[in-house]
Amino acid sequence: MPTADTGAPADSLQATHAAQHTREESLESRETLERFLAGIERRAFRMAQFATGNRDEALDIVQDAMLALARLYSKRQPDEWGPLFHRILQSRIHDWYRRRRTQHRWLAWLGKDDDNDEDPLAALPDPDARRPEEQLGNTRAGVALETALGALPLRQQQAFLLRTWEGLDVAATAAAMGCSEGSVKTHYSRAVHTLRELLEDHWP
Amino acid sequence: MTDDKESRFIAAAKAALDRSAQQLDELTIARLRAARSKALEARPRRLAWLAVGGLATAALTATLVAFLLFAPAVAPPVSGLEQVDLLSDNDGLELYRDLEFYRWLAEHADAA
Numbered sequence: 162m163p164t165a166d167t168g169a170p171a172d173s174l175q176a177t178h179a180a181q182h183t184r185e186e187s188l189e190s191r192e193t194l195e196r197f198l199a200g201i202e203r204r205a206f207r208m209a210q211f212a213t214g215n216r217d218e219a220l221d222i223v224q225d226a227m228l229a230l231a232r233l234y235s236k237r238q239p240d241e242w243g244p245l246f247h248r249i250l251q252s253r254i255h256d257w258y259r260r261r262r263t264q265h266r267w268l269a270w271l272g273k274d275d276d277n278d279e280d281p282l283a284a285l286p287d288p289d290a291r292r293p294e295e296q297l298g299n300t301r302a303g304v305a306l307e308t309a310l311g312a313l314p315l316r317q318q319q320a321f322l323l324r325t326w327e328g329l330d331v332a333a334t335a336a337a338m339g340c341s342e343g344s345v346k347t348h349y350s351r352a353v354h355t356l357r358e359l360l361e362d363h364w365p
Numbered sequence: 366m367t368d369d370k371e372s373r374f375i376a377a378a379k380a381a382l383d384r385s386a387q388q389l390d391e392l393t394i395a396r397l398r399a400a401r402s403k404a405l406e407a408r409p410r411r412l413a414w415l416a417v418g419g420l421a422t423a424a425l426t427a428t429l430v431a432f433l434l435f436a437p438a439v440a441p442p443v444s445g446l447e448q449v450d451l452l453s454d455n456d457g458l459e460l461y462r463d464l465e466f467y468r469w470l471a472e473h474a475d476a477a
Contacts, residue, residue, distance in 0.1 A: 195405055202397045203386040220396050227404035235408045303381040325375050326382050357374055364377045365370075 226250040247337035302363035320348035
């Protein structure tokens with residue numbers, strides 16, 4: 162049986178090649194994903210830190226976002242990773258704010274009730290907010306910017322960072338934030354207006 | 366121009382943010398690197414399992430082919446040692462040739 166005689170080694174060789182190809186493809190996709198994460202992780206961390214005002218919380222958020230991207234979307238095309246990652250990251254930041262809001266409500270209920278905002282996510286300032294007005298006079302521009310960003314309402318902060326720093330357009334920013342394009346324009350405009358006022362001495 | 370001022374402000378803010386990201390402390394950088402490694406390890410391994418499955422299939426195919434090539438073509442129709450003995454000696458062959466006679470003899474012997 163000539164076909165049977167040569168079939169087994171051919172099958173084996175084919176499977177070995179397929180396995181080698183698969184391994185190479187897997188290594189290549191791993192390297193591509195690693196490059197993507199390495200390129201975005203610092204900015205992601207800073208964004209989470211501006212939102213939470215806490216390094217450990219920010220690191221946890223970034224790690225969660227990275228894990229979710231790797232587990233759920235690593236097989237997608239690399240050019241899809243950016244929008245997906247930002248969507249996950251902003252969602253995690255949003256979740257953190259929700260949990261924080263619940264804590265504040267309980268504290269308010271147990272103690273004094275001084276927070277009665279209808280939409281805290283849009284208006285709630287950073288819980289660890291510093292006072293930018295007090296610091297702007299004697300800090301460097303970069304520190305002043307970080308301070309001012311940390312004091313912005315979350316939605317304005319997200320819109321500003323995604324549009325300015327990540328370079329996302331209005332539609333991509335809206336997708337990442339999970340809101341309408343009109344909301345993005347409003348939040349971004351307010352953020353720029355506030356930041357320019359606060360940083361006028363540094364960047365007139 | 367207001368737009369020019371805004372553009373300059375945006376550019377300056379972006380540059381300041383870039384600097385801040387480049388100036389992270391070593392501990393934070395190390396923790397980000399660890400988080401990245403953890404994420405990379407968490408990728409689904411479907412392709413690896415496919416490769417293992419392919420190799421297993423190839424090995425099974427090779428085993429089957431080898432068995433078909435090297436196994437005896439016809440198995441001996443032996444049902445017992447007595448039959449082997451009967452067929453291997455000349456007395457047994459003569460008995461088969463005269464089988465009809467021995468049957469007739471046995472029938473008549475019983476009748477007698």
